[in-house]
Structures are given as C-alpha cells and as structure tokens.
Amino acid sequence: MSLTKAPEDTPERRAYREKIARQNLSPLWTVLSDLITPEPKSACRPHMWRYGEVRDTLMEAGRLITAREAERRVLILENPGMPGESRVTTSLYAGLQLVLPGEIAPSHRHSQSALRFVMEGSGGAHTSVNGEKTYLNVGDFVITPPNCWHDHGNESGDPVIWLDGLDVPMVQTFDTSFAEPLGADEQPIDKPVGYSNARYGANLMPVDYDDTTLTSPIFSYPYSRTREALEEMRAKEEWDPCHGLKMRYANPKDGGFAMPTIGTFVQLLPKGFSSARYRSTDAAVIVPVEGKGRSRIGEQTFEWGPQDILVVPSWAWCHHEADEDAVLFSFSDRPAQLKLGYWREDRGNA
Ligand code: 1HN
DSSP states (O other): OOSSSOOOOOHHHHHHHHHHHTTTOOOGGGTHHHHSOSSOOOSOOOEEEOHHHHHHHHHHHHHHOOHHHHSSOEEEOOOTTSTTSOOSSSSOEEEEEEEOTTOEEEEEEESSOEEEEEEEOOSOEEEEETTEEEEOOTTOEEEEOTTOOEEEEEOSSSOEEEEEEEOHHHHHHHTOOOEEEOSSSSOOOOSOTTHHHHHHSSSOOOTTOOOOOSSOSOOEEOHHHHHHHHHHHGGGOOOBTTTBEEEEOBOTTTSSBSSSSOEEEEEEEOTTOBOOOBEESSOEEEEEEEOOEEEEETTEEEEEOTTOEEEEOTTOOEEEEESSOEEEEEEESHHHHHHHTOOOEEOTTO
C-alpha cells in the first residue's frame, strides 16, 4: 500500500467501479492518494491584486449599481486557482466594498463572521453593530460578529472602500448558513460612539462580565492605536527572523483571537528587513498598509505597496523584503485550525 500512488487500473477494476457507482459506492484505493496527501496540496494560488487597478474597477461598479440595489456593492477577490467559487483562499472569502457619499447598505444579519479592513476614506463613513456606530478610518480593523445586525452608511463627501473578510467557505463546509434582512435601512442605535472601546478596550472589564459569545466585545481596533503600539515596541529592536515584529489582535476577555474562525495580525518590517522563509498551514490574505517591498510566495515574486492585496496559500514558502518601514495587516483561518488541531508551521532554519 502506498499513500502516494493509486494502484493500477485494470479493465475488471474499472468495470467493477462503474457497476458499484449505481449503488453510490466507490473504491477508496482509487482516490486515497488524493485524499491523504503527504503535505497540503492546495488549489489556492499565490496572487496579488494591485489596489489602484481594483479601485478603478470598483468605482466603475459605483456608476453601475447603488449600494441599496446591490445590498452590498462588493467585488469578490477570486483566487485564480478557484474561479467561480467566491474564495480568496480555500476556507476564506474576501471582497472590496464601496459605499459612496450619502449611501446606505441596509441592515441584515447572518451566521458568517465578517471583518472589515479600511482601505480608503476620510473617516466620515460608519458601520453599525449591536446598536453602536463605529466610524471607519484607514487601517482600522472592524468586526461584525455572527448573527448581529449590521448596516453601513457614508455621511462624508468621499467614497469609503474596505476589504471584507468572511468565513463563507467554512460555513458552506458545515452547512450552517442562516441570514435575514432587518426590513429597515438602519438598526436602532442605543449606544454612544466609542462605547465598546471605553468599556472593553481600556484594560478594564465589567466586574460581572460573563458573556459567552466567542467574538471580542471590542468591534473596532483603530489603526492609530495599533500603529502607536508597534512604534513603541520597535524601540527594543527585537526582530523575529521570520516575522519582524508580528502581533495578533486579541479578545480582551481571554487574550484569544478577536474572532472565533478568523485570525487577524499586524506586523512591522523595518526598512531593509529581509525575512527568513516561513510557511504555515493557514493560508493568509495580506494587506500592506504602509511601505513598499516585495514578497516571494511559492515560486512567484510580487512587488507591493500600500493597499495591495496578497494571497499566501497553505504551506507555501513565504519571504518578505521591506524597502521602507512597512506595516502589514493579515488574516487567516488560524483560530479554526488551532481549535481543530490542524495548524502547523515551518520556520525553515530560523
Ligand atoms: C456581507 O454581509 C457584507 O455586510 C459584505 O458588508 C460581504 C459577503 C458574503 C456574505 C455576506 C456586509 C459579504 C456579506
């Protein structure tokens, strides 16, 4: 028996296979080596979308359809290895969403978890979650927890564009999708702006906090605070050979990931940094927020700048070089893999 090669197909074996197909049966020995591979064999391919190019196409959609008519005016980032599947990686969905001045994307809720990473805007657009509005500034990471009403609006004079990341393919795998519209444009707001961050984001927790939801009660992680923290930490000049200075967005309740299925990360690569190669089983979507550089992902090299969007497939070697101080935001399905006992990493020789 070999896990790497299927046994020879003979005429009798083929006839047998065709005969038993009528009973909805199939011989494992013909597919075993495809099912159980010695290492991850992904359809997901390394890729990069240049922000400037996708932005032009998205603005064209802004003239074609309103946010209301579309419900969500989004261009899906389709991994070139999985066209038509609405997947950016095997387990994750990503898209770029545009809300024009004065528009509203009406309230709905669903069992999929969503993150927003703000690419562009002047700070006057918002998303509402759990009766609280949060304003969207470039570089902010904002969460829509599962089954929470959410609607978006733009009171500013400028377009707002953000990257959506959702666990849509995971929900498909488990057949657990539920969704409904609110039936009104906007949910009722019963909390002041900044309420969650004051209550849960100041190293304080309500004394009797016993909420069992799996998502962080902080639903906005503003870039200004994240960036300041990175800058203060860099003073120590302790660079991980693979990651530079890489941090994980945390749930203040227990220090775990901010979302149950999607992990979010931010890293600082100092000017001139050249990383040791690294790979892990969680395919990642990476957005440079500041700086310029290049990444070798598998066999391909991508020259990136702010707001470009890169995909690193599971178990593909990845190497980064920064020409200027660079900040990278990224997300992956790592929390799900860790809970299921699947996650592995390989730091090369570093
Ligand atoms: C969704 O609800 C939003 O609320 C964006 O902005 C993208 C993609 C698939 C399913 C639901 C949003 C989505 C989505």
